[in-house]
Each structure stands twice: as C-alpha cells, then as structure tokens.
Amino acid sequence: MKLGTIVEYICDKQIVCGVVLDESPKKLRLLTEGNREVSLAEKRLIGVSRESVDISGGRDRSLHQLAEVVSRREALQETIDVFEIWEFLNEDERWFDARTIAEMYFGDNPSEDQISAMGRAFFEDRIYFKFDTNRFYPRTAREADELSKRRKEEEKRERMLEAGGKWLRDVMETGGGSAPSVRDELIETLKSFYIFGKESPYYRLGRDLLDRAGFNSRDLIFDILVKSGVWTPNENLLLIEHDIPEAFSKEGLDETGRVCHDGGTPDYEIGPERVDLTGLSTLTIDGEGTLDYDDALSIEPDGDAFRVWVHVTDVAHFIPPGSVLDQEAMGRASSIYMADKKVPMLPPQISEQLCSLRFGEKKPALSLMMKVDRSGRVLEFDFLKSVICINRQLTYYDANIIYKEDKELASLYMLALEFCRQREITGALQLTLPELHISVDEEERVSINRINRESPSRTTVAEFMIMANWLAGRFLSQKRMPGIYRSQGEPRKRLLGEEGGTLLENWQQRRCIARVVISAEPDRHSGLGLDVYSSWTSPIRKYLDLVTQRQLKRAAGTNSSGYTKNEVSRIIQAVEDPMRRLMSAQRKRARYWLLRYLEQRKGEKIQGLVVEKRHERYMILLPDIMLETSLPTSCGADSMPGDTVFVVIENCSARLDTLSVSLSENRQKNRGHAR
Numbered sequence: 252m253k254l255g256t257i258v259e260y261i262c263d264k265q266i267v268c269g270v271v272l273d274e275s276p277k278k279l280r281l282l283t284e285g286n287r288e289v290s291l292a293e294k295r296l297i298g299v300s301r302e303s304v305d306i307s308g309g310r311d312r313s314l315h316q317l318a319e320v321v322s323r324r325e326a327l328q329e330t331i332d333v334f335e336i337w338e339f340l341n342e343d344e345r346w347f348d349a350r351t352i353a354e355m356y357f358g359d360n361p362s363e364d365q366i367s368a369m370g371r372a373f374f375e376d377r378i379y380f381k382f383d384t385n386r387f388y389p390r391t392a393r394e395a396d397e398l399s400k401r402r403k404e405e406e407k408r409e410r411m412l413e414a415g416g417k418w419l420r421d422v423m424e425t426g427g428g429s430a431p432s433v434r435d436e437l438i439e440t441l442k443s444f445y446i447f448g449k450e451s452p453y454y455r456l457g458r459d460l461l462d463r464a465g466f467n468s469r470d471l472i473f474d475i476l477v478k479s480g481v482w483t484p485n486e487n488l489l490l491i492e493h494d495i496p497e498a499f500s501k502e503g504l505d506e507t508g509r510v511c512h513d514g515g516t517p518d519y520e521i522g523p524e525r526v527d528l529t530g531l532s533t534l535t536i537d538g539e540g541t542l543d544y545d546d547a548l549s550i551e552p553d554g555d556a557f558r559v560w561v562h563v564t565d566v567a568h569f570i571p572p573g574s575v576l577d578q579e580a581m582g583r584a585s586s587i588y589m590a591d592k593k594v595p596m597l598p599p600q601i602s603e604q605l606c607s608l609r610f611g612e613k614k615p616a617l618s619l620m621m622k623v624d625r626s627g628r629v630l631e632f633d634f635l636k637s638v639i640c641i642n643r644q645l646t647y648y649d650a651n652i653i654y655k656e657d658k659e660l661a662s663l664y665m666l667a668l669e670f671c672r673q674r675e676i677t678g679a680l681q682l683t684l685p686e687l688h689i690s691v692d693e694e695e696r697v698s699i700n701r702i703n704r705e706s707p708s709r710t711t712v713a714e715f716m717i718m719a720n721w722l723a724g725r726f727l728s729q730k731r732m733p734g735i736y737r738s739q740g741e742p743r744k745r746l747l748g749e750e751g752g753t754l755l756e757n758w759q760q761r762r763c764i765a766r767v768v769i770s771a772e773p774d775r776h777s778g779l780g781l782d783v784y785s786s787w788t789s790p791i792r793k794y795l796d797l798v799t800q801r802q803l804k805r806a807a808g809t810n811s812s813g814y815t816k817n818e819v820s821r822i823i824q825a826v827e828d829p830m831r832r833l834m835s836a837q838r839k840r841a842r843y844w845l846l847r848y849l850e851q852r853k854g855e856k857i858q859g860l861v862v863e864k865r866h867e868r869y870m871i872l873l874p875d876i877m878l879e880t881s882l883p884t885s886c887g888a889d890s891m892p893g894d895t896v897f898v899v900i901e902n903c904s905a906r907l908d909t910l911s912v913s914l915s916e917n918r919q920k921n922r923g924h925a926r
Contacts, residue, residue, distance in 0.1 A: 252271055252274050252279065252293070252299070253271070253303060254271055254272065254273065254274070254306060255270060255271060255303040255304045255305060255306045256270070256271045256299060256300065256303050257269075257270055257300035257302050257303060257304060257317070257320060257363070258270070258271060258279070258281065258296050258298065258299050258300065259296065259297055259298035259300075259367060259370075260291060260295050260296050260297055261295075261297060261374075266297070266370070266371055266374055267283050267284065267285070268283070268284045268317055268320060268321050268324075268367075269281035269282055269283040269284065269289070269317070270282050270303075270304045270306060270313055270316075270317055272288065272306060277292065278290045278291065278292060278293075279291050279292075279293055279296075282306075282310065282313055282314070282317075283317075284314070284317045284318060284321050286310075286314055297370065297384055297385045298349070298366070298367055298370060298385060300363040300367070301363055302320075302363045304316045304317065304320075320364070323364045324364050324367045324368045324371060325368075325371070327364055327365055327368035328368040328371045328372045328375075330368075331356065331368060331369060331372040333372055333373060333376045333378075333379050333380070334379060336352060336355075336356060336379075337379035337380065337389055337390075337395065339355070340352075340389045341379075341389040341390070341391070341392065341395075342389075343389060344388075344389070345388070346383070346386040346387065346388050347386065347387050347388070347389075348385055348386050348387075349366050349367070349369045349370035349373070349385060349387070350366050352369050352373075352387065353365045353366045353368075353369040356369065370385060373387050377398070378390075378395055378398045378399050378402060379395050407433075408456065410433065411431075411433045411436065411437060411440075411456070411460075412456075412459055412460060412463045413463070414431035414432065414433055414437075415431060415433065415437045415440075415460045415463070415464075416460060416463030416464040416465075417431075417464075418431050418434075418437070419460065419461075419463075419464035419466065419475055420464050420465065422475050422478050422479050423464075423466075423471065423474070423475060423478070426478050437460075438476070438481055439453075440453040440456055440457055440460070441457060441460070441472050441475070441476060442476070442481075442491070443457070444456070444457025444458070444460075444469065444472065445457075445469060445472040445473060445476070445488075446488050446491055446492050447492070448469065457469075457472075470907075473486075473906065483695075484695070485591065485691075485695050485843075485847065485905075487589065487591060487592055487840065489835075489836040489839055489840055490587075490592075490594065490836065492836075493832040493833065493835060493836045494832065495583075495587065495594065495829075495832060495833055495836060496582070496583065497594055499579060499598050500575070500579065502575045503575050503576055503579045503598065504598065505575075506574060506575045506576050507576065507598045507600050507601060508600075510569050510570070510576070510601065510605065511600050511601065511604070511605050521638060524636055524809045524810065525615065525636040525637060525638060526618075526635050526636065526637045526638070527637070527638050528549070528560070528562070528616075528618060528637040528638060528639050529613060529638055529639060529640040531549040531551070531560065531639065532549060532550075532551075532642060532643070532659060533547050533548070533549045533560075533562060533639050533640065533641050533642060533643070534547060534548055534549075534641065534642070534643035534644070534645055534659070535547045535548075535608055535641055535643070535644050535645065536548070536645050536646070536647060536650050536708050536711065536712050537644075537645075537646065537647070538646065538647060539646045539647075539648065542599075542602075542603040542607060543586070543595070543602045543603050543606075543607050543791045543792065544564070544607045544608040544609060544641070544644070545563060545564045545566075545606070545607070545608065545788070545789050545790060545791040545792065546561065546562065546563050546564075546608070546712075546716065546788050546789070547561075547562040547563075547608050547616075547639065547641055548560065548561060548562070548663060548711075548712075548715060549562065549639075550659050550662055550663055550666075552662075553622055555624065555625065556622055556623060556624045556625065556630060557622070557623050557624075557625075557662060557666060558620065558621070558622055558623075559620075559621045559622075559623050559663070559666065559715070560618050560619065560620050560621070561618070561619045561621070561715055561716070561718070561719040561788065562608070562616040562617075562618045562619075562637065562639050563616060563617050563618075563619075563719075563787065563788050563789075563790060563800065564606045564607070564608050564614060564615075564616055564790065564791060565606075565614075565615040565616050565617050565636065565800070565804075566597075566601075566606050566790040566791055566797050566800065567617075567790065567797060567800045567801045567804060567811065567812075568615045569601065569605060569606065570597075570601075570797070571812060572801065572812050572814070576597065576598075576601070577797075580596050580597055580794050580797065581794050581822065581825055581826060582829060583596045583794070583829060583833075584596070584793075584794050584795075584826040584829035584830045584833060585792060585793045585794065585829075585830060585833055586602070586791070586792040586793075587833050587836065587837060588837070589836075589837060589840045589841070590689040590690060590691045590697075590840070590841070590844045591691045591695075591840075591844070592840075595792075596791070596792055596793070596794060597791060601791075602791045602792075606790075606791055607791070608639070608641050609641065609644070610641050610642070610643075610644040611640065611641065611642070612640065612641070613638055613639070613640050614638070614639055614640070614641075615636070615637070615638055616636075616637045616638070616639045617634060617635075617636060617637070617787075617800055617803060617804060618634070618635055618636075618637040618639070619632060619633075619634055619719050619722060619723070620632060620633050620634075620635065621718070621722065623666050623670075625665070625666075625669070626669050626673075627666055627667075627668075627669025627670035627671075627672065627673050628673070629718070629722065632722050632726075633807075634723075634726060634803050634804075634806070634807040635807060636804065636807070636809055645708075647706065647708040647709055647712075648708075649708075650707065650708035650711070651706050651707055651708045654707045654708065654711075660707070660708075660711070663711045663715070664707045664710065664711045666714075666715075667710050667711045667713075667714035667715060668710065668714075670714050670715075670717075670718055671710070671714050673780075674717075674779060674780035674781065675780065676780070677780040677781070678777060678780045679778065679779050679780030679781075680742065680745070680747065680760065680764065680777070680778050680780075681747070681751060682747075682757050682760060682761055683704070683705065683751050683752070683757055684754070684757050684758065684761065684877070685701045685702070685704075685874070685877055686701070686702040686704050687699055687700070687701060687702065687841075687845075687876065687877055688700045688701075688702050689841060689844045689845070689848075691844065696851075697844050697847050697848040697851070698848075699845070699848055699875070699876055716788045717779060717781075717784075719787070719788055720784050720785055720786045720787060720788060721779075721781045721783065721784055723785045723786075723787045723799060723803055724736055724773055724781075724783035724784050724785035725782075725783055726803065726806060727773075727785055727799075727802060727803065727806055728773040728783055730806040732802055732805065732806040732813070733771055733802065733813075733814055733815060733816040733818075733819045734771065734773065734785050734799060734802055734819065735769060735770075735771065735785060735786075735795050735798060735799050735802075735819060735822075735823060736769070736770060736771070736772060736773045736774060736783060736784065736785050737767055737768070737769055737776060737784045737785065737786060738767070738768050738770070738773075738774035738775060738776050738784070739764070739765050739766070739767050739768065739775075739776045739777045739778045739779075740765035740768075740777055741765065741777045742760070742763045742764045742765060742777065742778075743763040743764075743765075744763050745760070745763075746759055746760045746763065747760050753893070754860060754872075754874060755860060755862055755892060755893050758862050758872060759862070759892075764778055765777065765778075769795070769823055770820075770823065771816050771819045771820045771823065773785075785799055786799060787799035787800050787803055794822075794826055795822070795823070795826060798814065798819070798822055801813060801814070802814060802819075839908075842878070842908070843905045843906075843908075844905070845876050845878050846878075846903055846904070846905035846908070846909075846910060847905040848876065849876070849878075849900055849903045849910065850903045850904070850905060852900050853900050853901070853902075853903060854899065854900065855899065855900055856897050856898070856899050856915045857873060857875065857897070857898060857899075857900065858873070858874060858875065858895060858896075858897055859871040859872065859873050859874075859880075859895070859896045859897065859898045859912075860872045860873075860874055860893070860894070860895060860896075861888075861890045861891065861892050861893065861894045861895075861896060862879070862892055863892055864884070864890070864891060864892060865884075866884075867883060867884055867885075868881045868882065868883055868884060869881060869882045869883075869884060869886075869888060869890055869896075871896065871898060871912070873898075878910075880898075880910050880911075880912050882896075882898065882912065882913075882914055886913070886914040887914060888914050896914065896915075897914075897915035898912040898913060898914060898915055899912060899913050899914075899915050900912055901913050
C-alpha cells in the first residue's frame with residue numbers, strides 16, 4: 252500500500268482516520284487523527300481512500316491534512332438522510348457497499364469524502380441497515396422499528412443513569428440537589444430495586460444507578476429516599492413487598508357510594524325474615540379506638556337458664572356474591588392491623604359506618620339466639636336475621652371495671668367461664684402466653700403493653716365468639732350445607748396441666764400444636780376442644796367469615812344467596828395466598844416495632860428466659876416483649892431451659908432485622924420460670 256494513503260478503521264466503536272506511515276508483510280503503521288502511531292492488520296481497514304497525504308512534510312503537516320479530511324467528511328455526513336436512503340432500498344434484499352450507495356445519493360463518481368461520509372452515516376445509525384465491515388444490508392420495516400424503539404430506550408436509560416447518579420450523590424452529600432426531569436421514574440426504580448432486589452424488574456438499572464453514583468450498597472437507597480422526603484425513617488414497605496393493596500379500585504369506590512346511598516336509611520324491613528330485636532339490651536365490647544364494630548351481645552334470664560344472643564353485623568345484606576366489593580374483599584382476604592397502619596378489607600364507609608354496630612343506630616344483623624343453662628351447656632339455639640340497636644358501647648377496660656356490679660356482664664362472664672371449663676374437659680388447650688399491644692405515637696415512639704387475655708371482658712367476648720362459631724359449624728353440618736370449617740389435629744404431646752403451666756411450658760406447648768386446617772369438610776378442632784368450628788363473627792374484617800355468614804343465612808331458610816361445595820372449596824383456595832402474605836406482613840411489622848423498641852434500649856440489661864439449648868446456642872425468650880434471640884453456648888451461662896438470665900442489648904436494627912445480645916455479668920438462675 253502506498254505510503255501516505257488515507258485509511259479508516261474502527262476502534263472503540265468509532266471510525267478513526269489515519270495515514271499509512273510504513274508497511275510490513277502483515278501490519279501497517281499508521282498515524283491517526285488523534286496523533287497516535289498504531290500498528291494495524293490490513294484486514295481491519297474499512298476504507299482505503301484513493302487520496303493521500305504528503306507525509307514528507309513532517310508529522311504536524313500530516314496531522315493538519317488529516318484534520319481537514321475528517322472535518323470535510325463529518326460535515327458531509329450531517330447532510331445524509333439514512334432514512335430516505337432506506338426507504339428507497341429497503342425492498343432490495345442485497346448487500347451494498349458505501350461507494351455504490353454514494354453513487355445513488357450524490358451521483359456518479361462520488362468523491363472519497365462522500366464515500367467515507369456515507370459509510371460513517373450508516374455506521375453511526377445502525378437502525379436501518381445491517382453493517383459488515385464496509386457493506387450494508389437494508390433491514391425490514393419491522394426490524395427497523397424495533398431497533399428504533401430500542402435505541403430510544405437506551406438513550407433514555409443513559410439519561411436516567413447520568414441524571415440519577417448525580418442526584419444520588421447530591422442527596423447523600425448535601426441532603427438535597429435539584430430533582431432530575433426523570434425523578435418520578437427514578438424514584439419508582441429505586442423503590443423496586445430496594446424492596447425486591449434481584450426479583451425487581453429494575454434490578455440491572457438500579458444496580459447501574461448505584462455504580463454510576465459510586466455507591467456499592469443497596470441499603471443506601473433507603474437513606475437516600477428518606478433524605479429526599481420520599482420515605483419516612485419507619486416507612487412500611489411490607490405492603491409493597493407482599494403485594495397487599497391499600498387503595499380500592501374506582502369501580503369498588505363507585506359501588507361503595509351506591510351501597511351506602513341505598514342502604515343508608517335507618518329503617519330495615521321487619522317481617523318474617525327479619526326480626527325486630529331493637530328492644531333488647533345490646534352491648535359491644537371492643538378495644539379502645541375500634542371503629543369497625545362487627546359483633547354484639549345480649550342476655551336475658553329465662554327461668555333457671557339464660558337466653559343469650561350473639562349479634563353479628565349483616566355485611567352480606569349489603570354486599571352480594573360476585574359484586575365488585577365482594578371480589579376486592581376476596582382478593583384482600585382480611586383486614587390488616589399493624590401498630591402504624593390499618594388496611595381494611597372493605598372501604599371505611601362500609602366497615603366503619605354502614606356496617607359498623609355503632610351506638611344508637613339501627614343495623615341489620617344475623618343473630619344467634621341460644622338458651623344456655625348455668626353450667627354453660629347450650630340447650631337450644633337458632634339463627635335469625637334481625638335488626639338491632641346498640642345501647643352500650645364498652646371498651647374492655649370499661650367492662651372490667653363494672654362487670655361485678657353489672658348483672659348482664661356478670662352473667663355473661665359466669666357463662667363464659669362455664670363454657671370454657673366444658674371445653675377444657677373435652678381437651679381444649681388453654682395457652683396463657685402473653686399478648687402484646689404495640690402502639691406508635693405521632694413522633695413514632697414505641698410503647699408496648701401486655702394484654703391480659705384472661706380478664707373478665709376478654710374472656711367473655713372470646714368464649715361467646717368461640718361458642719357462636721362452634722354452633723355455626725354444627726348448624727351448617729346438621730343442615731348439610733357446604734361450609735368453611737376450621738379443624739386441628741391433636742398436639743404432638745400435651746405439656747400443660749390443670750394449673751396452666753409456666754411460661755416455658757406454654758412456649759413449648761405452642762410448638763407442639765398441629766396446624767389449623769381450613770376446608771369444606773367438618774372435623775374436630777382439638778385446640779378448642781370442639782367437634783366442629785366455623786368462624787362467622789367477623790364479616791367486616793375476614794372474607795371467609797362473610798362467606799360463612801351467607802351460608803348461615805341460607806341454611807336458616809331465608810331468601811339469601813349461598814354456595815355449592817365446589818364454590819366453597821374454590822374460595823378457600825383463592826384466599827390462601829393473600830392470607831399467607833398478610834399474615835407474614837403483620838408478623839414482620841410487629842417484629843419491626845419490637846426491634847425499634849429495643850433500639851431505644853441499647854446497652855440496657857433485660858431479663859431473658861432460656862427456652863431451648865441447641866448444639867451451639869441458647870435460645871432466649873425476652874418475656875417483656877415476647878421476642879426470641881440467642882446466645883452462644885460459649886458465653887459462660889451454663890444454663891438449661893427454664894433458667895432466667897440477664898442479657899445486654901448490644902446491637903439492634905429494625906430495618907436490617909438484626910438483634911444481638913450478650914450475657915450480663917449480673918446473671919441469675921431460676922428454673923421453672925413462672926408466668
């Protein structure tokens with residue numbers, strides 16, 4: 252090849268222009284437009300010009316001439332419309348070289364600069380023509396369209412990476428920074444990447460954003476979104492992670508408006524199918540702050556026995572099967588209660604107003620009437636549609652204060668205790684593990700209180716709800732109506748005696764109980780000591796209870812919708828996954844707030860109970876908050892299950908879900924730890 256010949260080749264995805272300085276059998280030595288000397292195989296050239304540079308004038312002169320050549324070619328490249336050429340050639344299925352296309356575009360005998368400009372234009376475009384060294388093949392319209400869309404996405408992605416990376420750095424360094432134009436999309440990308448990690452559809456983009464910002468930890472995203480005001484320091488991410496919807500659909504809200512408008516009148520039709528029970532003294536007992544009241548109690552003497560009513564709000568009266576609200580409720584499966592958030596199964600206009608058994612308001616209900624003797628035995632019972640009116644709305648605390656002087660509450664409590672004793676005789680397991688109430692104030696400070704599950708008011712409500720669900724199961728099975736039954740097999744072993752057992756024994760007993768099974772077939776519930784059990788007392792909060800309520804109304808002979816056995820089985824299967832997800836979210840969020848509580852107590856000494864000794868670790872229960880942690884057996888405790896130990900909170904992170912403790916120097920052993 253003649254020395255001084257102008258050639259072009261590809262390097263780092265760019266066309267480079269050079270001049271031949273020397274030639275050997277296998278290599279060319281070139282001076283490039285960037286003032287570099289390179290050794291290059293001739294086969295790598297994509298263009299060899301008929302023009303040349305006089306290299307005898309020295310290096311600077313050669314570079315100046317090369318620069319002029321490149322400038323002319325780049326200017327010509329800007330004038331070339333690749334799309335116009337493609338429209339002319341796209342049906343011609345063959346390869347074209349740059350010279351041939353230049354002849355078509357510029358006319359006969361194109362200049363070397365025009366030929367090079369054509370090759371450069373096609374090389375940079377790549378959408379409308381395939382490229383092979385120095386040949387070009389027109390793509391089909393479909394291929395070109397797909398590549399065009401891909402190119403736009405790549406350009407958009409690059410803009411996001413550039414703007415997003417800078418914004419991430421600014422937020423971390425200064426706590427602010429001007430928001431990029433792609434902020435909304437950037438935020439959604441970061442949220443998804445942080446919450447779902449490798450499962451996120453934006454995983455690669457999120458990872459590249461961190462790389463562009465110079466960060467290497469995904470955990471930094473949380474801090475960035477907090478600093479930028481997108482999230483709060485205690486943002487509840489579990490609803491997103493577990494795919495639990497908060498908002499109701501527009502169709503659901505529209506239907507809510509119609510239901511509340513049509514059903515918002517204070518009077519309900521009284522007749523053969525709906526009995527007027529507004530004359531009864533009817534009370535609710537619930538937690539402080541409750542708004543969705545779904546059950547109530549009434550009691551009257553009946554000779555030597557009592558007539559007791561369990562009233563449950565008639566949600567089925569307002570929400571028919573298959574309606575939009577019914578479908579949304581089935582998809583949610585249940586209301587969710589967390590310390591910092593409540594997600595209702597039904598819109599608040601229904602759950603807290605229309606269907607809520609509020610003081611002084613007439614409400615339709617499904618009432619269970621029972622004749623119960625003083626030993627807690629049910630002598631007779633029946634289900635009936637009713638209208639009720641609450642004349643006492645009590646909290647658990649209120650009821651505990653007055654129950655001894657209040658004849659109705661005292662009688663209800665007495666019957667509840669007797670029914671509980673009967674269940675114990677038939678094998679019920681009465682676990683006495685403490686229940687916690689976690690509350691978070693406006694400043695997100697955590698407080699934890701133990702709930703006395705054995706208080707008179709809670710015992711009364713719990714036992715009559717159990718009784719009502721037991722009788723519902725019997726009623727449906729006797730009527731041979733398809734139902735939703737909860738059953739439980741015998742525990743692997745029974746550890747509790749008549750006295751109820753220690754905290755350790757209750758903890759161990761809970762691990763031995765069988766899983767509750769929900770099915771369309773009635774069976775024994777060992778844990779409750781009952782031959783059958785079908786829950787229906789919380790139709791505002793639990794979808795399966797709403798389904799059972801419909802079945803009970805049908806079985807009671809009213810003109811109400813019901814389900815076949817196959818339909819019931821399909822419903823049970825449909826709610827299985829959302830129930831699993833919401834229970835996981837509730838459990839994890841409770842643990843989060845317990846760990847947040849412990850974060851406030853780092854360095855403090857707290858009491859623990861050894862509940863298990865494994866090969867290398869002691870499992871320690873912290874009774875004040877009913878949370879499990881562990882200690883290495885090498886800590887020097889020399890403990891056995893049942894021993895009391897004192898531990899120090901060393902490290903705790905609610906967000907990272909980590910807790911580590913150490914053995915306090917002030918230790919104590921006290922086997923047989925009591926409740």
